Amino acid sequence: MPRNDGLDPESDDFAARPNFCLGQHDSGRGETLTDGQYRQVLASGFTFVTTPITNAHFYKRVVDVYKSHVEETKQWHERRGLTAAQMKNESLPLPTVPALTDKDTTLFPCSYIGALVAYVSPWIDLCSADPLISTISRQALNLEIGYANWCGVRSIVIPGPRADDSGKAVAQYARAIQETLGVSTRANIIVHLPMYREPGLEEKVPLLSETLGLGEAASKPGAEEIDLFGAWDTWHTIRTVCEYSMRLFVSLRVPKRLPERELQDRWFAEPLHYLTFSSSIYQRNRNGNPSLSKFHQDMINRYMRLKNAPWLILSDVGPDLHQVSDSLNAMAVDYPSLSEAQKIQENRRQPLNPYVAYMTYVERSQPPYDDIETATIISFQDWLQSPLQPxxxxxxxxxxxxxxxxxxxxxxxxxxxxxxxxxxxxxxxxxxxxxxxxxxxxxxxxxxxxxxxxxxxxxxxxxxxxxxxxxxxxxxxxxxxxxxxxxxxxxxxxxxxxxxxxxxxxxxxxxxxxxxxxxxxxxxxxxxxLLGSFGDNELSPECLDGIQHHIARPHGISIPASYTAHLSPISTPRLYADIGSRVDTDPNAFDTPWVVRLFAIDFVAQSVPLLHRFQQAWEFSHPVEILRADDFAAKHGMAVKYTTPGTGTMSGSSGINEHNARHCHLTFVCRSRGVIHGLAGYFESVLYAPIDGKREPVEISTVPDQIDRKSKDMVSWFPIFFPLKTPLYFPQDTELEVSMWRQTNDTGVWYEWLVEAYACVGPTTRIKVGASELHSSRKVACMLQ
The missing domain is CATH 3.40.50.150 (Vaccinia Virus protein VP39)
Structure with missing residues (x-):
């Protein structure tokens, strides 16, 4: 019987799902595909192909540069009769890798250069402890990056560090990546990392130091224990050194055994460009065809909901280059006969790659877009909007x-x-x-x-x-x-x-x-x-203050009756980078509470007893029993507009709006280490609560874990985002202390916020490990006039 659950790949609405863009990568490929080979790979179902930038000839030249320098240095020392201590302290010029020649590469500008993804040589050893190896590697990297950028490729993938346990090695790597962003003036730089260090997930090509017999021990005591967040930590170091460049992305190697959801959420928030699936992570179904586990399919379905969904690279899944070459040779006939022409046509009808065929099935099996996933709403994902001035x-x-x-x-x-x-x-x-x-x-x-x-x-x-x-x-x-x-x-x-x-x-x-x-x-x-993204941020309390005296007492009703503001610390590298790019033209960018449909984010806090992931900051109820303005006039015997500034808690304020000021101090628990880039703000409102209490109150909510229960599919309000000027990194078992103020004077309302991180080092002991500066939106306050 036909399926009616909306997941039937043959149904009419399968197109109302995210589209896959499938690429092919061969880890053993040493040359750029010829035109014919490229066409054959595309004919097997792929959309784009990776290509090495240089070949074995360039690798040999780099090795020769190293060996030649070592030999020259040795002879120099022998002629001068230097001791070991003198040799250690002697400063000698380092070798220079010569510029590329036409023998070093088979990559050249062509009509389909935009469909090629340049892949940097995996033997380049930027993390080597040997300064000579790391220097030569950095030069080789810059030569490859510069040439690929000149050829016109749009994306350049650089294999990431193969270990996370050395801060020095990762720092060296990060510094080299930062330099490539200047070498590559147009192309995006994508760092290729595993989701976590699952054994067998790394590059198989030996590093330059290993080829030269200088490689360090692959494992160290305790290395059997896998640090799930180690690879993410490495990535965080790289992008921090690169100052969250908008041209820097990450490509994830998907492991055979997926990690816990917490780590998947962390990578979901990062600027993902590619997800890489090697042939080894696929299982075989009853028909002998490749397939992925239900967990992998669920992860793909979720990641593909991103506005800028990652492209998928299938690694080492064929077609075989030798078979492609043989097929091309069979077609290399200048003037074929009718029978030869028919055979050529049959050869061109290459069957769909089995891995591509399966991924096409996964694509069509995705849950369709729901009612609120319209093209317009999706376009608002992580798009910054200035708050309204109503x-x-x-x-x-x-x-x-x-x-x-x-x-x-x-x-x-x-x-x-x-x-x-x-x-x-x-x-x-x-x-x-x-x-x-x-x-x-x-x-x-x-x-x-x-x-x-x-x-x-x-x-x-x-x-x-x-x-x-x-x-x-x-x-x-x-x-x-x-x-x-x-x-x-x-x-x-x-x-x-x-x-x-x-x-x-x-x-x-x-x-x-x-x-x-x-x-x-x-x-x-x-x-x-009048409600805003944070409940009160569009001056609902102040506006209602000015009209509520017209509500009949005691039986008059205000709809809404009350509303509460809620906060949660989040990691959102994309938004942080976006805001950082605006600072030159908007110096208040990091002090602005932005309205944004938060999507590619990670909620870093966990819900524990008494300390929830989403916590209430404050509440407003209407109508207010007595207004501060009325109370002030009764006490001082003068109208509000004639009062003298300076008598309120805020400098220059008469104090008539102090009843609408608020303050909160909240504690959030973070189990795993991470980084926060700001605070996500939401609200809930009781529109009306029936008098007898027997009927449920009518409510609306934007809080993620309540919206489906109280106002499912409501999209009128996007969350509000309070950014931090400097991302706040914290270790595992951390408590984040969030302080926020709603400040007001006679002319405006603004917010101030501060975040502090305390690491728990004992049952009752904790130490402060970091803090943000005090942020204030006073310069972009919501004006009362």
Whole structure:
């Protein structure tokens, strides 16, 4: 029977999945493929091919340079009769590897150079403890990089260090990679590393020092124990030395036995360019064809959800070069007969490589994109957006339209309004409307403040119709352009049921009683959608402060009723590199809380008893019982606008907004070592909680482990990201202490944040191992005017 779970490779919707880009790599290849060989490899199903930059002739020349220098140095010492101590301290010029010649390479510019991935010679030994070997290797590397870049290749893969236990060796390697970024002016540099040091996963080609008999012992005491995060540590050193260059990427060798999810998450956050699958990690199914374990398939499916999904390289899976050559020789006929032409055509119909055929099946077996994985949403992955300034700026129609594209949020709002209206009737609460001629029953006075283009107004009217509730409807909007649109909506869609007012909600005089000229009444239900990515970052508390005195007491309702901000430390190298690239034009880039759809990230903290991965920072509830502005006026006997600056906790502040300042200090537990680049911010909101407590509160959430339960598939809000100017590295068993402040004065609201790392060294003892500087977004504060 046909499958109906959406995973049938033959189904019509299999194209609505990520696409694979498959490349072929042969670890024993010493020459660039000829045109004919290249065509044959592509005919077997591959999209691109790796190519060595130099050949055996160049390798021999490098070895000769080393041997010649050693011999010359030996003769020099013998002629001068130097002692061993004198020889050790003597400073002699190091040899220079001569420039490449046409005999050193078979790689040349060609029409398909863009489909070739240059692979640096794996014998190059940048980590050698012998300074002569490492120097010669660095010269050879730069010659290969420079030539490949000149040929026009787009990507150059450099085999990574083969061990992680020597800080000196890794530092040497990192320094050499940093130099290649200057040598390669256009091509990307990709470091090829294993996901972890699984035995048999490294390059098989001997290093230069091993060929010359100078190789060190392959294993050391205790080396049998594999450090799962060792290879990642090496990569972190390399990219730190290279200052998170936007042209530096990593290629991962996928092991036969996948590591725990924690390490997979760590690599998921890194700038992945390739995933490499060698023939040895494939299993054989019942038909004798290659296949991958379910765990490998799940990992591929997850990694391919990245906006810049990694390309897949299949290593040592064929086709065999000799077979390719024989096939080409069979076709090398200048003037074939009809029978020869038919045979040539049959030879060209090369069957699909079995590994390619299997990976094509894996591609088609991926879960299809779900409803929120649209092309637009995917394009927003890890894309930095400046926070909105809702009070000082007037939003464009396209911005409103984007907000309105999320039905989940408005469905939840409508449900909350319905619940409020049901409670009103059940508990026979009073209404704020005054009796007027022709009134048949009490009417609720409702308002949407910050109505935009009116989606919430529509939902209030719909909820009233569902619950058979009579209402008086007000829509407030300060944006003069949106006001025009609201007037049109009221005429065409709302049948004139709405009173549209152009005003800043904080300066509104209040609702006028229907049938009573110039009589101001109160609001029974106030609805707003002022929430930001961090809950309060778009000044919802301050805006509601200015209108909440119109809410009837004690029975008036604010929707939302409350909201909480949540934090979690994250590793996000891509975003850190992106922000770093903006500093020259935006000096406040690292002090800006960015709105971003966080995706290629790693949550470094774990959830343990009492200390969750996502922790609440603070809460706001509405309506507030007493305003600081009212309290100030009562105490000092003067209006707020006439108060003297400087009396508040913040310099230059009168203190009228201090009730909206907040502070938190949170502790996060990190089991494995890692690095954080900033803090991810989320929010939750209780839109309405039924009075009797028997019905579930209506909520929305962006917190990753709660969103599916409270507001599944909601996309109206992307998280907020508080970056660190300098990444904070921490060892295993670390506690990260996060301090954050919501600061305010009379003109703006901003955030300040600080992260400290404490390593646990005993049951009750810990030591401080690092700290960030205090960051402040005051220069890009959200303005109150």
């Amino acid at each position: 009070l000082s700026d007037n939003l464009e129609s396209a911005t409103y339209e984007m907000f309105e594209g999320d039905p989940v949020k408005y469905d939840q709002y409508e449900l909350a309004i319905e619940e409020a209206m049901i409670d009103w009737k059940l508990h026979k609460k009073p209404t704020s409307s005054l009796p007027y001629e022709g009134q048949t029953e009490p009417e609720l006075v409702c308002a949407v403040a910050g109505a935009g283009r009116g989606p919430l107004v529509t939902r209030v009217l719909r909820a009233a119709a569902k619950t058979k509730t009579k209402i008086q409807m007000w829509a407030l909007e300060k944006n003069p352009n949106a006001y025009v649109y609201l007037l049109r909506q009221n005429e065409r869609e709302w049948n004139g049921q709405v009173t549209v007012v152009k005003t800043d909600m904080r300066g509104w005089a209040g609702p006028t009683a229907k049938g009573h000229d110039n009589v101001i009444t109160k609001l029974d239900i106030l609805v707003t959608e």
